[in-house]
Amino acid sequence: MNAPRVVIVGAGFAGYHAARGLQKSAPDAEIVLINPTDYFLYVPLLPEVAAGILEPRRICVSLPDRLPKVKLVLGTVTDVDIDNHRVEWVDPEGRPGVMDFDRLVLAAGSVNKLLPIPGVAEYAHGFRGISEALYLRDHITRQLELAAMTDDRDERDARCTFVVIGAGYTGTEVAAQGQLFTARLVRQLPALRNQPVRWLLADLADRLLPGLSPQMSATADRVLRRRGVDVRVGESVEHAGPDCLRLTTGEEIRTRSLIWCVGVRPDPLVEALSLPTDRGRLQVHETLVVRGRAHVFACGDCAAVPDLTRPGSITGMTAQHAQRQGALVARNVAASLRGDELQPYKHHDLGFLVDLGGWKAAANPLQLPLSGPAAKTVTRGYHLYSLPGNRTRTAADWGINALMPPRAVQLGLVGADRVRLECTSPG
Numbered sequence: 001m002n003a004p005r006v007v008i009v010g011a012g013f014a015g016y017h018a019a020r021g022l023q024k025s026a027p028d029a030e031i032v033l034i035n036p037t038d039y040f041l042y043v044p045l046l047p048e049v050a051a052g053i054l055e056p057r058r059i060c061v062s063l064p065d066r067l068p069k070v071k072l073v074l075g076t077v078t079d080v081d082i083d084n085h086r087v088e089w090v091d092p093e094g095r096p097g098v099m100d101f102d103r104l105v106l107a108a109g110s111v112n113k114l115l116p117i118p119g120v121a122e123y124a125h126g127f128r129g130i131s132e133a134l135y136l137r138d139h140i141t142r143q144l145e146l147a148a149m150t151d152d153r154d155e156r157d158a159r160c161t162f163v164v165i166g167a168g169y170t171g172t173e174v175a176a177q178g179q180l181f182t183a184r185l186v187r188q189l190p191a192l193r194n195q196p197v198r199w200l201l202a203d204l205a206d207r208l209l210p211g212l213s214p215q216m217s218a219t220a221d222r223v224l225r226r227r228g229v230d231v232r233v234g235e236s237v238e239h240a241g242p243d244c245l246r247l248t249t250g251e252e253i254r255t256r257s258l259i260w261c262v263g264v265r266p267d268p269l270v271e272a273l274s275l276p277t278d279r280g281r282l283q284v285h286e287t288l289v290v291r292g293r294a295h296v297f298a299c300g301d302c303a304a305v306p307d308l309t310r311p312g313s314i315t316g317m318t319a320q321h322a323q324r325q326g327a328l329v330a331r332n333v334a335a336s337l338r339g340d341e342l343q344p345y346k347h348h349d350l351g352f353l354v355d356l357g358g359w360k361a362a363a364n365p366l367q368l369p370l371s372g373p374a375a376k377t378v379t380r381g382y383h384l385y386s387l388p389g390n391r392t393r394t395a396a397d398w399g400i401n402a403l404m405p406p407r408a409v410q411l412g413l414v415g416a417d418r419v420r421l422e423c424t425s426p427g
Helices: 013-025 044-052 130-149 152-159 167-187 214-226 268-272 319-338 370-386 391-403
Strands: 007-009 031-036 039-042 058-064 070-076 076-081 085-089 096-100 103-106 111-113 163-167 199-203 228-235 237-240 244-247 250-254 257-260 265-268 281-283 297-298 352-353 362-363
Touching: 007 297, 013 031, 013 319, 031 111, 044 130, 044 319, 044 352, 044 370, 076 268, 103 319, 130 152, 130 167, 130 257, 152 163, 163 167, 163 250, 167 199, 167 214, 167 244, 167 257, 167 352, 214 228, 214 362, 268 352, 297 319, 352 370, 362 370, 370 391
Parallel strands: 007 031, 007 103, 031 070, 103 297, 163 199, 163 257, 199 228
Antiparallel strands: 039 058, 076 085, 085 096, 111 265, 237 244, 244 250, 352 362
């Protein structure tokens, strides 16, 4: 008899940990992982890549190396025939592929949430993948270097103004790391010695980090304001242009840098499946089985998983939930192949961490509020523990950069056409 085939779509936190778990829990199954890239991206450390603290390979963990018993298929899934147990994809060279499956794990993740604001799609930079982080690092460096070359005061001010929209995890960390990055860059450019460099962080919510505790929000707000970041709550962008944007208050700001960190939505693949959804995410049972499809599982950002710790709600789109759901999917898929009982997903949040650059951070591990060096130590310790590979190299980068701050140069590896703000899968 042929071994049962389990196909996993996506290698984010949920998909990676599902594949990793299935290596152990279903040793007799053929495990196939379909993903556009050959690496798992540790997204929480992307802001440090954009700020030049970490090299990009540190947070790109090789899938073939970490998942030796999993068959990796490089490709983007284009169609899933649930009833006929078939999945189709296109590889990086445009060639189509098709494969049957006995069990399917949908872990396609999420994409940028693009709001219908004039000019945003054309002039904003997203921040979801390694290409966007590398492009942003080059872009910031280029803007300051061009500012140092010009005698036009208005142009110089515009190039030295950076606007981040969205004050959740990503936006807050990008603004925090970005401000420190530009402060280091200015010291390399004598022509900008007396030039103010402005960072503005805006969100329609009434505080930073609206999904986290008020204490963490207050810590982040205090750190950013002390560094000179212009924090705007209850405001957002109303219109964007190539060198100017208008806020919802009517204020116009001259800038060449609009960084979009408003949030995410499930991958468009979810909508194409024509399955029941909840707030755009696939409806699943607490066992992570898609409703009405016993052979299909879903987890992570693309799944509306019932939150058993808060009846009537669904789990948040966080790496913490995605990682643990992926691990449970592995166990439940293996159990379904054996005919055993499936287990429900139930997870209490262990706390949250926000890295604010330098020796600053905000954290509440096990609901214990921390800030400053203590929070920083916990934050970095957690990231090293959660990072599936490259831990020694990552720790070495942190240590070296603490002693010798990195110098920034433009690498020109990523062009603007590769980081357009579109609702497509990151990679």
